[in-house]
Amino acid sequence: MQPYEERLTAPRSWWLVSALVGIATGLTALPFGTLPFLGGLVGGTALAAVLTSAYGSVRIRVVAGFLVAGDAKIPVSALGTPELLDAAEARAWRTHKADPRAFMVLRSYIPTALRVEVTDPEDPTPYVYLSTRNPQALAGALEAVRAA
DSSP: OOSEEEEOOOOHHHHHHHHHHHHHHHHHHGGGOHHHHHHHHHHHHHHHHHHHHHHTTOEEEEETTEEEETTEEEEGGGEEEEEEEOHHHHHHHHTTTOOTTSEEEOOTTOOOEEEEEEOOTTOOOOEEEEEOSOHHHHHHHHHHHHHO
């Protein structure tokens, strides 16, 4: 059983921007003819959509005693108590409170986050910062794994 999984998908407005990038690319190629216009339209839209999809493909999971966030796989036993961050506190931890040694899965379009201290004395990372749409569920999943 997987207690928590979230994909940090890009907002819908970014997909509209992808279409607008395609239109702009097509219009840039319009002086060269209809075929370059269509190629620019399709190619620009496709490239922008691929980049949007890739940026929004990051997942956060709690599975088999590990917190998996992006490319990191951290044992829950090496983590402290999770701290729920509302929009204002999350913004503070992304900016003036941030530690450059911290591991961050940061998506600015997600206002809330979870911060968890790393308790492993061998790890120089002071904390993990995770943008999440549901910090309560993520904290609950981490606590459930710790209790098991």
